[in-house]
Amino acid sequence: xxxxxxxxxxIHETDILVVGGGLAGNNxxxxxxxxxxxxxxxxxxxLYRCGATAGGVDHFMAYLGKDKWDTREAYLEWxxxxxxxxxxxxxxxxxxxxxxxxxxxxxxxxxxxxxxPDGTFFRTQSLGQPGPYFINFNxxxxxxxxxxxxxRLGVKVLEKCSITDLLTDGEKVIGAVGFNIRRGNFxxxxxxxxVLSTGNTxxxxxxxSGIPFNTWQCPADTGAAQTxxxxxxxxxxxxxxxxxxxxxxxxxxxxxxxxxxxxxxxxNGAGEEFMPKYHTAGNKAPxxxx
Numbered sequence: 507x508x509x510x511x512x513x514x515x516x517i518h519e520t521d522i523l524v525v526g527g528g529l530a531g532n533n534x535x536x537x538x539x540x541x542x543x544x545x546x547x548x549x550x551x552x553l554y555r556c557g558a559t560a561g562g563v564d565h566f567m568a569y570l571g572k573d574k575w576d577t578r579e580a581y582l583e584w585x586x587x588x589x590x591x592x593x594x595x596x597x598x599x600x601x602x603x604x605x606x607x608x609x610x611x612x613x614x615x616x617x618x619x620x621x622x623p624d625g626t627f628f629r630t631q632s633l634g635q636p637g638p639y640f641i642n643f644n645x646x647x648x649x650x651x652x653x654x655x656x657x658r659l660g661v662k663v664l665e666k667c668s669i670t671d672l673l674t675d676g677e678k679v680i681g682a683v684g685f686n687i688r689r690g691n692f693x694x695x696x697x698x699x700x701v702l703s704t705g706n707t708x709x710x711x712x713x714x715s716g717i718p719f720n721t722w723q724c725p726a727d728t729g730a731a732q733t734x735x736x737x738x739x740x741x742x743x744x745x746x747x748x749x750x751x752x753x754x755x756x757x758x759x760x761x762x763x764x765x766x767x768x769x770x771x772x773x774n775g776a777g778e779e780f781m782p783k784y785h786t787a788g789n790k791a792p793x794x795x796x
Contacts, residue, residue, distance in 0.1 A: 528557020630767030706746030
């Protein structure tokens with residue numbers, strides 16, 4: 507429902523407001539729409555190409571039950587280890603593990619299959635993983651395909667909309683306020699539930715390489731959602747805080763994810779493979795060691 511708020515704004519009402527229409531926001535919206543809820547997505551860009559995966563993605567992390575390292579239990583054990591205790595595994599289990607099977611099915615349904623032409627999965631091991639958790643696939647058009655599915659299910663979208671704060675009634679969150687970054691008009695959005703999905707917090711800090719965009723850190727990931735949630739009293743858990751990968755210009759993190767996982771080796775100017783000197787996993791060491 508949309509109501510006019512004189513000449514400078516609008517009032518919207520919905521069951522669920524999703525702040526951020528990237529990969530997480532799109533999937534959250536689709537899941538809610540499939541349950542029959544009314545959903546409104548607010549994003550600063552266009553739903554078809556917004557978010558950190560706007561230009562596509564080449565890998566999907568999953569356990570498939572093919573080996574002892576390939577189970578839910580083994581995966582969660584690895585997550586706890588690499589997070590060095592700074593993780594609530596119950597939250598990770600609920601958000602990632604319980605939704606994994608339906609997420610893979612959804613990828614197939616929207617036309618962005620994870621499978622190779624022969625029906626198999628091409629999996630690679632990288633970044634300190636105990637086994638090849640990465641499923642490599644052609645995800646160039648994942649975002650527009652997700653957006654197309656969300657629109658098919660009836661999602662409403664406020665594009666070019668920056669959400670700036672949440673509205674509360676006592677201890678209950680009842681909506682949000684924002685503005686159109688092009689026209690300047692304001693929005694008041696009333697909602698029964700809100701999903702904040704504006705990305706992680708990597709861009710709270712400058713990249714030490716001095717390269718603002720050719721890095722793993724999406725420039726839009728400023729921690730806005732975490733701040734809004736914290737200010738209304740939410741308990742923060744499993745935050746993706748600062749992560750730095752210093753790589754040669756033009757190489758960026760995609761090379762670390764895919765190329766090293768496929769057997770690529772890092773060598774110095776003398777042609778010497780140096781990573782085994784620093785970590786037992788060599789070129790498949792965790793990213794912070796590469």
